[in-house]
Amino acid sequence: MAGRVAIVTGVSRRQGIGFAVARELLAAGARVLAHSWTPADAEQPWGADPAGIEGVLEELGGLGPRLAHVAADFADPDAPARVVRRAVEEFGAVDVLVANHARSSLGTLSEVTAEELDLTWAVNARASVLLAQAFAAAHDDGRPGGRVVLFTSGQHLAPMSGELPYAISKGAIHQMTLSLSDALIDRGITVNAVNPGPVDTGYADDELRRRVAQAMPAGRWGRPEDVARLVRWLASDDAAWITGQVIDSEGGFRRWAM
Structure with missing residues (x-):
């Protein structure tokens, strides 16, 4: 990953998957733009990281030549373009999303409402x-290693009737993966999605x-670093032949045992 530029969204808590992914890609030599939106965590039961986003970034090595940060609320339709633009401004290119x-x-x-479904x-x-x-x-197609890694959930393997807005939106990501991969593969950009299963965040x-x-054969939950290693592989040259796939990385999770 040396010389590659990656955007990682959802890097707001040191216990989270985004933090582990950013750390893994940095360790592999990439330059990383870390995205966060702390207010979203603050309104959840688990809360924002007690060290704040400053502590999160410091634990990743601190802002500098290989790490930049942008805060953005993805409820704003203009935010995704701003995040990508920031990566190019900071590092001159973008190779991995x-x-x-x-x-x-x-x-x-x-219980579901139109407002919550829309958001x-x-x-x-x-x-x-x-x-x-x-x-x-x-993306500059003259640069090698164009990669998009999306995140879905287990809604295609078992019902999630208690969290319908989440399950429906994640189901859309599952279904978009193949079509997005077809849209980009002629440019050498792969698109895959990861279902990380139960991860202790x-x-x-x-x-x-x-x-x-x-319900886990290993007797433990998944760990953020388990997910991060898979993402690092999908972002690497070793995964250049893999596209349009939704990968269930669940450690043999037995839903029926729940």
């Missing part, structure tokens, strides 16, 4: 498409943590 950000949203069929769709699905669009417009209570661990 990792759209890891997500709005977590609970809601059963009787979750905008942040999760619409922003992923617009990020891919802006990335494609900015600090949101689960003790009972949920116990039940999920029992």
